[in-house]
Amino acid sequence: MKKKDKNTEQVILLAARKVFIEKGLAGSRMQDIANQAGHNKALLHYYFTSKNKLFDIVFEQEIGSFFSHLAGILAEELPLFEKIEKIVSLDIDRLTQLPGMPNFIINEMNQNPDVILKRLKKIPVEMILGNFQKQVNAEIKMGAIRKITAQQLLINIQSLCIFPFIARPMVRGIFQMDEKAYLAMMQKRKTEVAAFIINAIKV
């Protein structure tokens, strides 16, 4: 006896992801998602019960992806400066491939902070930051870098990588860049941001 068709479910999820990332929860319409999926709107309810349920699944997938990506890099066994270079490079490449995703996460997260707060309450900081924190503290102890918490260093790295992506229209507008020039700039930032950070912390 065939359970619900996984393929249809996946098609709907992909469509929902696209529409939600573009328009956000408040701005997305079930009919638009149905159109994107190439199915009847009632089918969305058959598989996912409600708009909010569908959204929750999509949001959870994006958040999960973000955190596993982050934790993965932070946990790598690399010298600190090389790790910073790698984080920055991977972050910028990844964000270049997922244009709407950071703004989507940030905005939805701000619309409903409790969701993310509750979710993260269940995850010990150490799971994300543990290895990185040890590494940063060891470098400080060795006198190789200035005193800074792993926390602040991570916030700064992510700030420098992510913000220019979500501020894209403003950056392009202020500096009169077309899309091509903007993307070239972001590629250049891969090494520039890493150097900026390393120069900021190295003794």
Place this chain on the structure above:
Amino acid sequence: MKKKDKNTEQVILLAARKVFIEKGLAGSRMQDIANQAGHNKALLHYYFTSKNKLFDIVFEQEIGSFFSHLAGILAEELPLFEKIEKIVSLDIDRLTQLPGMPNFIINEMNQNPDVILKRLKKIPVEMILGNFQKQVNAEIKMGAIRKITAQQLLINIQSLCIFPFIARPMVRGIFQMDEKAYLAMMQKRKTEVAAFIINAIKV
């Protein structure tokens, strides 16, 4: 003959600003704005014709405020390092007082990039960046700081100041901070971020 009542207009605009900043354009309802203003919904149409017209005015006010604030600081006659310290300090204080504003601007800007791109097309870069750029270039020439464009320096400063505010729920969640701890951290960042940046660029 009395023209339209400026006070009612202002009351509506303030209400609209509050609701739009909290919910965004797509998530805001004219009835909610009317409730917030303490007036009948039809009055919003009498004064502002449509939801979109009302939004445009509010958005323009917020954007105008953002840019005049930015240009003001950048134009100040201060030594570069002191200017950086001041920018960071004022940014963080300002963002602390306007919790929802950055996410509002960023999200709406991403929903409709053309609006901001068109608006900024009319503003020469030099108006915002001119003095700052000259200053940065002079410091480079003197060998006081590393080579960096004023553009990238400004992006980095704003990244480090703004992003932790819009990423608030995530930062709080990852690092298990309550609101008080988060605000204390942001206050501490006033000097830490400035030092980070200065250390990043000084020779």
Place this chain on the structure above:
DNA sequence: CTAAAATTTAACCAATTGGTTAAAAATATT
């Protein structure tokens, strides 16, 4: 092959939404 189960659809529904209309109320003018 038949019947049961699952999937998909078209039609429908109640609520909400931005906006309109006309009357009531307030203010300004003469």
Place this chain on the structure above:
DNA sequence: AATATTTTTAACCAATTGGTTAAATTTTAG
């Protein structure tokens, strides 16, 4: 004070929205 003008309101409207229902279609099981 009477009248004209402006502001404000309650009631109304058409369209849209998320969701429901029942029938049609497809798939599965025996």
